[in-house]
Amino acid sequence: MALIVLLGPACSRTAPLDTIVRGGAGPPTLVLLHGYGSSAEQWLPFTATIRWPAHGRFVFPQAPEAGPAGGRAWWPLDLYDHIATGTGLPDLSATSPEGLPAAATRVAALLTTIRSEVGGPVVLGGFSQGAMVASEIAFRTATPLDALVLLSPTTVSEAAWANGYASRRTLPIFVAHGRDDRVLSFAIADRWRRSLQNAGLTVTWHAFDGDHEIPAEVVAALNTFLSGVVAK
Numbered sequence: 263m264a265l266i267v268l269l270g271p272a273c274s275r276t277a278p279l280d281t282i283v284r285g286g287a288g289p290p291t292l293v294l295l296h297g298y299g300s301s302a303e304q305w306l307p308f309t310a311t312i313r314w315p316a317h318g319r320f321v322f323p324q325a326p327e328a329g330p331a332g333g334r335a336w337w338p339l340d341l342y343d344h345i346a347t348g349t350g351l352p353d354l355s356a357t358s359p360e361g362l363p364a365a366a367t368r369v370a371a372l373l374t375t376i377r378s379e380v381g382g383p384v385v386l387g388g389f390s391q392g393a394m395v396a397s398e399i400a401f402r403t404a405t406p407l408d409a410l411v412l413l414s415p416t417t418v419s420e421a422a423w424a425n426g427y428a429s430r431r432t433l434p435i436f437v438a439h440g441r442d443d444r445v446l447s448f449a450i451a452d453r454w455r456r457s458l459q460n461a462g463l464t465v466t467w468h469a470f471d472g473d474h475e476i477p478a479e480v481v482a483a484l485n486t487f488l489s490g491v492v493a494k
Contacts, residue, residue: 278375279368280324284309288319290383290408290492291376295323295369295392297414299333311478313485315492319380323372325392326365336395337361353450355420359394362418366398370405377406383492387411387436389476390446394418400433401426409434409491411484414474416446417454427461435465436487438480440472 282302292314294305302322309320329335337359369386377384386407388396393415400410401423410433417423435458439451448469458465468483 279326279372281372282306282322282324284320284322285314286317286319288317288376288380290315290385291319291321291380292385292387292488293321293323293369293373293376294411295336295386295388295395296325296334297388297390297392298335298339299329299331300389301325301334308476308481311481313488318492321372321376323369326368327361336365336391339391351416351446353447355417355450355454358419358422362394362398363402365395366403369395370399370403373399373405373407382406383408385409385411385488385491387413388415389413390415390474397423400430400435404429407433409436409488411435411487412437413476413480414439414443414446414451415454416450420454420457424457424461427458427463431462431464433463434487434491435463436468436484437465438468438470438476438483440470440475442472443474445474 296302296304302324305322314320325334325336327335327337338361373384373386384407386396386399387410393412396410396412397415399405400407412435415437437455439448441448455465455467466487468480470477470479
């Protein structure tokens with residue numbers, strides 16, 4: 263039976279994140295972090311298209327900050343001014359967003375709770391800003407992960423992330439990005455993908471002809487990837 267679990271007030275920086283949970287009792291668990299200005303609810307249609315074991319769980323955390331147009335944010339981001347000018351966000355690889363570590367800490371705590379209460383495997387993924395949070399956890403913490411899914415990502419704190427690449431060489435990573443992405447540069451994502459591979463990480467790369475989105479072909483490629491990570 264579908265279940266909605268609300269964990270603590272969203273306004274607290276130390277309280278557990280609000281989450282939406284769907285599927286079985288688990289394991290395995292697929293945790294997906296939404297993008298800037300979106301919400302956990304936006305993942306709900308994907309429970310019908312992502313192939314996941316019937317006993318597995320989907321967990322969709324709600325970002326703690328208020329975002330634009332009633333959406334949520336993992337940290338404040340001047341995104342829509344860039345979109346309005348048609349420039350997209352600049353290269354953020356050398357930046358260290360002030361709110362990123364705190365967001366990653368809260369998500370990592372959720373992952374630790376899931377693993378202790380439900381068990382593994384635990385797969386972490388995110389779209390756009392959510393992918394930045396997922397990457398921060400993967401490359402700057404020792405949080406156990408069984409796979410990493412990065413949808414329309416970009417790199418921030420890249421030098422610091424690179425210090426964590428060696429410890430994640432056995433971690434399967436799926437990266438998808440649209441060639442016509444007007445928000446986060448395809449070229450930067452492709453360069454980062456090559457950096458990951460050159461560092462010895464195992465990356466499944468899916469480039470597609472599209473914008474800042476998750477089209478059906480990405481879901482199909484993701485399903486193939488997940489089938490190799492989690493046995494049905």
